[in-house]
Amino acid sequence: MKTPIKYLRFAVVIVALNFMSCSSDDDGASASDDDEVLTTSKYVVAASSGENDYIVSGDEVSADAVFDATSVDAVQSPGDRIWSFYQDDVLYGFLYNQQDAGTTASYVLNADGTITKRNELALDVSTHIKEEVGDYLILGYSDRLSDPTVDQLGYFHKVDPTTDASTEYTIVTNDLLEEGEAAYFTDIAYYEDHIIAGARSINASAFTSDYYNNTYVVVFNDDFTLNQVIKDEGRTGFVAGQKYSQGDTGLEVVDSGDLYVFSSGQTSYADQDLVTVPSGILKINQGTFEFDDDYFFNISEASGGYNLFRTYYMGGSTFIVAMYPGTNADATFGIDADRFAVVDVEAETFTWVTNFPENALPNWEFRTPYADKDNGRLLITAVPSEGENYLYEIDAATATATQLSTIEAESVKIVGKLTTEISTEE
Amino acid sequence: MKASFFSIFFLFTVFTSFSQKTTISGFVKDAEGSPLIDASVFVVGTQNVAYTDVDGAYQLQVTSKSQILACKSLGYLQQEIAIDKNKNTYNFSLKRDPSFSFDDILIVGKSSVKQIEESGFNAIAIDAKPFHNATVSMTEVLERAPGVKIQEAGGLGSRTNVTINGLSGRHVRFFIDGMPMDAMSSAFQVNNLPINLAERIEVYKGVVPVKFGSDALGGAVNIVTKKTKGTYLDASYSYGSFNTHRTFVNAGYTSKSGFTAQLNAFQNYSDNDYYVDATIKDFETNLLSQETQRVRRFHDVYHNEVVIAKLGLVNKSFADQLLFGFTLGHEYDEIQHPAYLNLAFGEKYQTSNTIMPSLLYAKKDLGLDGLDFSIAANYNFGGGNNYDLSDREYNWLGEWVISKSLGESSYSDFEYKDRNGTINANLDYEINSKNRLTINNVSNFFSRKGDEKKAVDDYINEKPRVNNRNILGVGLNTEFSPKFNTSIFGKMYSYHASAYLNLSQLNGIENFETVTKDDSKYGYGFTATYFLKDNLQLKANYENTVRLPVSEELFGAVFGFYLANFDLKPEISNNYNFGVNYNWNINEDNVFSTDVNFFYRRTSDYIRLNISYSQGEGSYENTELVKTPGVDLEMRYSYKNRFVAGVSASYLEPKNYTEGSTYYKSTLPNQPTLFGQFNASYFVDNVWLNQSKLSFNYVLEYVDAFLYDYDAYQAANRAEVPKQISHNISTTYSWKKGKYNLSLDAKNILDETLYDNFSLQKPGRSFSVKFRYFFNKL
Structure with missing residues (x-):
């Protein structure tokens, strides 16, 4: 069993190298004597044995390909981690020590096609938000008023993905959005040369608030001091669809430069009966720092009563979104958010995705999909029946899901791509 | 299940024997008159044995067929006495074995230790006394028992996991003098007790006697x-x-x-x-x-x-x-x-x-x-x-x-x-x-x-x-x-x-x-x-x-x-x-x-x-x-x-x-x-x-x-x-x-x-x- 895989890998490397030398020939116009920079890529899956995590890579994700976490080619990453990619460059595995941050390992693809650990990062707090912001990976965490006698802080680690070195910034969140409440950050993005964050106003750790029907975007200066808060009232709720402490998505700058802001419109577990706003999408037009009063896409209405959970940008004005049913007392806060739809934010169209298996997304909030924009598809791992892990693609153009590669593991965390530069001498 | 258990139980109670038994007793002392502890008193040719307590006293049941009563203790010469049907008290006075200089340090545990090991349980009893002079912890001694593995997270007092025949953690229960230690706080647990506290450590592997009243799945340790x-x-x-x-x-x-x-x-x-x-x-x-x-x-x-x-x-x-x-x-x-x-x-x-x-x-x-x-x-x-x-x-x-x-x-x-x-x-x-x-x-x-x-x-x-x-x-x-x-x-x-x-x-x-x-x-x-x-x-x-x-x-x-x-x-x-x-x-x-x-x-x-x-x-x-x-x-x-x-x-x-x-x-x-x-x-x-x-x-x-x-x-x-x-x-x-x-x-x-x-x-x-x-x- 081991030997064929080894040969297969060898063959793949040979093919890849041939391909690279071909493309090198194509670029042959360059007469430079310097080493030419070429790249190689692999699809990468982080999966778990239930005890530890494993990184497995492959050249394709077709239905007959297998990502086998039990094979000798898998890379063990001790512990049970949350995973995040920085673009196609680095894969970060966050290990938690109960509530606090443990260490984070960074993994990169080598020129020989292997994946190895580059560094161990020791961050001060755990992270609820992980986003690529410009040339950095920003990790965010917010205090939740457990001990209201001290200043409530938002914590941001700015990680340099080339060295993994990081700097920590904090901002006092008391009264940041509303007097008497604290801000809790839900997503981060980079807009008009500013780091911006989605936030919600909370007055207790159970995410209760007197300001459920508002949407807040916080604009930071480079050192994470406050630049301004952009606020919208009465149309939808806080940025993102939150499950437990995780918001993850909600702010997206599209190719045209406009910023789209997504909200589930949900309140908190404690005050779920007070929901009066729908799930919806707001817009901040390029160059401005205010919500466009004329733009609101009522997603609850478009979906026939569902709520937004996660949003993935597929290029142009197209998003693939995950939805969950129920409002007020029936709200499930993302627990069964396994219905996908394709949304065009400009045309304001909403199309349900067909063919995706039901109840197939356990621990959804840590099952980060990969927006494979080049191929117009979202790749996501799912469990169509117990003990069977598969990669699925959701095609943005056709709004259909297709089952792809098998993943041999107890559970799967993330799928993405790693790319590395290969220097070849003339 | 319960019914079948009790029917077996009653079946067994029927297996009773009617041969005549009498209880004999006495003291075992050395030549100077000091009581000998843990001396064994037994009927020659049988497994019928008793051990003396700290006063040197023993009690033993003998059948009418029993003939010769013997007594031995490490470091002393064996002494034998013929059993008289009209007599219930037999005292022994043992002479020193000249090949032993003194008997305070016993190397091989006897008596209670032996009783436990000879029971039908898969049990080990470790005599703790030989360890009392050494700087060893309770868990180090416990690890001497075959089938027992100790996993310590660090130095003295660190979190300790005891595995008996592959089952560990809560699958193994700890007792001190038969009382469960689960509820005694971490200030009083097997990883911080001194060995000198123990006379012996009993390890029951898998099957645990009724007297411990335990739901131990993998065994029990009794100090x-x-x-x-x-x-x-x-x-x-x-x-x-x-x-x-x-x-x-x-x-x-x-x-x-x-x-x-x-x-x-x-x-x-x-x-x-x-x-x-x-x-x-x-x-x-x-x-x-x-x-x-x-x-x-x-x-x-x-x-x-x-x-x-x-x-x-x-x-x-x-x-x-x-x-x-x-x-x-x-x-x-x-x-x-x-x-x-x-x-x-x-x-x-x-x-x-x-x-x-x-x-x-x-x-x-x-x-x-x-x-x-x-x-x-x-x-x-x-x-x-x-x-x-x-x-x-x-x-x-x-x-x-x-x-x-x-x-x-x-x-x-x-x-x-x-x-x-x-x-x-x-x-x-x-x-x-x-x-x-x-x-x-x-x-x-x-x-x-x-x-x-x-x-x-x-x-x-x-x-x-x-x-x-x-x-x-x-x-x-x-x-x-x-x-x-x-x-x-x-x-x-x-x-x-x-x-x-x-x-x-x-x-x-x-x-x-x-x-x-x-x-x-x-x-x-x-x-x-x-x-x-x-x-x-x-x-x-x-x-x-x-x-x-x-x-x-x-x-x-x-x-x-x-x-x-x-x-x-x-x-x-x-x-x-x-x-x-x-x-x-x-x-x-x-x-x-x-x-x-x-x-x-x-x-x-x-x-x-x-x-x-x-x-x-x-x-x-x-x-x-x-x-x-x-x-x-x-x-x-x-x-x-x-x-x-x-x-x-x-x-x-x-x-x-x-x-x-x-x-x-x-x-x-x-x-x-x-x-x-x-x-x-x-x-x-x-x-x-x-x-x-x-x-x-x-x-x-x-x-x-x-x-x-x-x-x-x-x-x-x-x-x-x-x-x-x-x-x-x-x-x-x-x-x-x-x-x-x-x-x-x-x-x-x-x-x-x-x-x-x-x-x-x-x-x-x-x-x-x-x-x-x-x-x-x-």
């Missing part, structure tokens, strides 16, 4: 404390590497009128500042160093102090023993690092205390000949604290910077209070000379109230967590002949637990409610032992046992972030043991014995912690089926009382049989599967001083490499705990018949890098010196 009579003082102090101090004092007095007072006090202290190889955090980049560096632990002080006082009456008409006791214990434990050794803490610590009154009442022949009754009870008012209030973060060099977030692991000033009680009632009735009935009931009341002072949203601790359990057991022991002995038993386990929980963890709605859970289960088993020859014993035993989930497993931890799992089912295990024991007296001077035990554990709904740090939490889950076959082997050799050597080895294959999983038929991770020990001691008499003894001891410990994950996961870089061999030596000099003792110990003399757990390095080479004074006047 039997010293019960010396007369006036005595046993005091010792040891000092060793890492600034380790240990003191032990045990004093007692029993008057002729039966008044008794006993005091036990001990203390352990260590800086635990041994060297480890760790990665260093750079506060500029927040990166860990690529290479590990040899650094000294700087925040790992551990100390505990315990006082146990007992007052009461013995040998009264209304009570053989009536003792009132009080145990006070305190523990302080600095936490040096999180789950792995890559980060360091500099201020986090925990404390706990035990405040426990206790009562013991025992009476033989209570109103009826052969009806022995005892009741023991204790109540622990102890509690503990967890402090993590630092505003700094540290690295392994002991450097620190001001941290932007409070707390090194999780900002906390947590206090908990326990209200834990245990009542153990035991009734033993000798129906006739062949059948003995035991009824035992253990009730355990556990209530823990917590308070996180640094969180206003600490709703989960607003109400105490309660877990009340009751285990009722009935057993019948039948001695068909001196060669053939069986017992059958049945147990009923029931529990009631409650906790105040956020049900949103279950269904997505934040809603605190008091949740309760209760259940009852039944278990049963049998033991049998047969002597093919006097020196060749066969043992077989089986138990269908149940372990009830404890409150942490059902409701999640109060300290940690484990989620509730109400669907958790009790674990059920079928434990099979088969053993052969052979003693070969090669000649007068050379004695060889060997013990081989095969075991098989078939555990369904095995409860394991499924940690999911990615969510900052974990929960206890039932694993469908775990099968563990294995074998323990022990061999011992002694030459006179000059030299003893022993070797023990264990091999087991715990495999997960969860259908459809990727680890189907894979070996369970994170536990040793092949390990063993070799030990040898050499004794020289009367070196320098008369009536002195000098001993040299050597212990080799071996653990084969084991994996950090299921072996089905074959990643080339997979983590493993490497194969380890360590060598330990010690020498002890005892003079004035063992009144004064001085010992020097060197552990891990080759300074090997040792691990019991992945990443958690244990101490390197260490030295210690111990002085002990022992005085006993009967």
Whole structure:
């Protein structure tokens, strides 16, 4: 069993190298004597044995390909981690020590096609938000008023993905959005040369608030001091669809430069009966720092009563979104958010995705999909029946899901791509 | 199941014998008239034996056919007396064996130790007395038992996991004098008790006798404390590497009128500042160093102090023993690092205390000949604290910077209070000379109230967590002949637990409610032992046992972030043991014995912690089926009382049989599967001083490499705990018949890098010196 895989890998490397030398020939116009920079890529899956995590890579994700976490080619990453990619460059595995941050390992693809650990990062707090912001990976965490006698802080680690070195910034969140409440950050993005964050106003750790029907975007200066808060009232709720402490998505700058802001419109577990706003999408037009009063896409209405959970940008004005049913007392806060739809934010169209298996997304909030924009598809791992892990693609153009590669593991965390530069001498 | 058990039970009670028996008694003394303890009195040609108590007294039942009564004791010549049908009292006065200089230091345990090992249970009894002069911990001695593996997270006082035949953690229960230790707080546990407290340590592998009233799935460890009579003082102090101090004092007095007072006090202290190889955090980049560096632990002080006082009456008409006791214990434990050794803490610590009154009442022949009754009870008012209030973060060099977030692991000033009680009632009735009935009931009341002072949203601790359990057991022991002995038993386990929980963890709605859970289960088993020859014993035993989930497993931890799992089912295990024991007296001077035990554990709904740090939490889950076959082997050799050597080895294959999983038929991770020990001691008499003894001891410990994950996961870089061999030596000099003792110990003399757990390095080479004074006047 081991030997064929080894040969297969060898063959793949040979093919890849041939391909690279071909493309090198194509670029042959360059007469430079310097080493030419070429790249190689692999699809990468982080999966778990239930005890530890494993990184497995492959050249394709077709239905007959297998990502086998039990094979000798898998890379063990001790512990049970949350995973995040920085673009196609680095894969970060966050290990938690109960509530606090443990260490984070960074993994990169080598020129020989292997994946190895580059560094161990020791961050001060755990992270609820992980986003690529410009040339950095920003990790965010917010205090939740457990001990209201001290200043409530938002914590941001700015990680340099080339060295993994990081700097920590904090901002006092008391009264940041509303007097008497604290801000809790839900997503981060980079807009008009500013780091911006989605936030919600909370007055207790159970995410209760007197300001459920508002949407807040916080604009930071480079050192994470406050630049301004952009606020919208009465149309939808806080940025993102939150499950437990995780918001993850909600702010997206599209190719045209406009910023789209997504909200589930949900309140908190404690005050779920007070929901009066729908799930919806707001817009901040390029160059401005205010919500466009004329733009609101009522997603609850478009979906026939569902709520937004996660949003993935597929290029142009197209998003693939995950939805969950129920409002007020029936709200499930993302627990069964396994219905996908394709949304065009400009045309304001909403199309349900067909063919995706039901109840197939356990621990959804840590099952980060990969927006494979080049191929117009979202790749996501799912469990169509117990003990069977598969990669699925959701095609943005056709709004259909297709089952792809098998993943041999107890559970799967993330799928993405790693790319590395290969220097070849003339 | 219950009905069939009881029908078997009654069937057995019919097997009674009617041959005439009488009880004889007497005293065994030496030539100077001092009583001899642990001397054996036996009917020649039979297995019928009794052992003398501290007064030198014995009682033995003999049949009308018995002819010659003999008495022997190590260091003395055997004496024989013909049995006279009209006489019930036989006193012995033993003469010294000239080949022995004195008899204070026994090498091979006898009496109670032997009784346990010759029972039908797969049991080992370790005589603790030979270890009383050495600087060894209770767990080090416990590890001498074949099939027992100790995994320590660090130095003195560190978290300790005991595995018996492949089952560990909560699957193994601990007792002190038959009382369960679960509820006695961490200030009073097997990892911090001194060896001098124990007379012997009993290890029951798999099948546990009814009298322990236990739902132990994988076995039980019972620490039997010293019960010396007369006036005595046993005091010792040891000092060793890492600034380790240990003191032990045990004093007692029993008057002729039966008044008794006993005091036990001990203390352990260590800086635990041994060297480890760790990665260093750079506060500029927040990166860990690529290479590990040899650094000294700087925040790992551990100390505990315990006082146990007992007052009461013995040998009264209304009570053989009536003792009132009080145990006070305190523990302080600095936490040096999180789950792995890559980060360091500099201020986090925990404390706990035990405040426990206790009562013991025992009476033989209570109103009826052969009806022995005892009741023991204790109540622990102890509690503990967890402090993590630092505003700094540290690295392994002991450097620190001001941290932007409070707390090194999780900002906390947590206090908990326990209200834990245990009542153990035991009734033993000798129906006739062949059948003995035991009824035992253990009730355990556990209530823990917590308070996180640094969180206003600490709703989960607003109400105490309660877990009340009751285990009722009935057993019948039948001695068909001196060669053939069986017992059958049945147990009923029931529990009631409650906790105040956020049900949103279950269904997505934040809603605190008091949740309760209760259940009852039944278990049963049998033991049998047969002597093919006097020196060749066969043992077989089986138990269908149940372990009830404890409150942490059902409701999640109060300290940690484990989620509730109400669907958790009790674990059920079928434990099979088969053993052969052979003693070969090669000649007068050379004695060889060997013990081989095969075991098989078939555990369904095995409860394991499924940690999911990615969510900052974990929960206890039932694993469908775990099968563990294995074998323990022990061999011992002694030459006179000059030299003893022993070797023990264990091999087991715990495999997960969860259908459809990727680890189907894979070996369970994170536990040793092949390990063993070799030990040898050499004794020289009367070196320098008369009536002195000098001993040299050597212990080799071996653990084969084991994996950090299921072996089905074959990643080339997979983590493993490497194969380890360590060598330990010690020498002890005892003079004035063992009144004064001085010992020097060197552990891990080759300074090997040792691990019991992945990443958690244990101490390197260490030295210690111990002085002990022992005085006993009967």
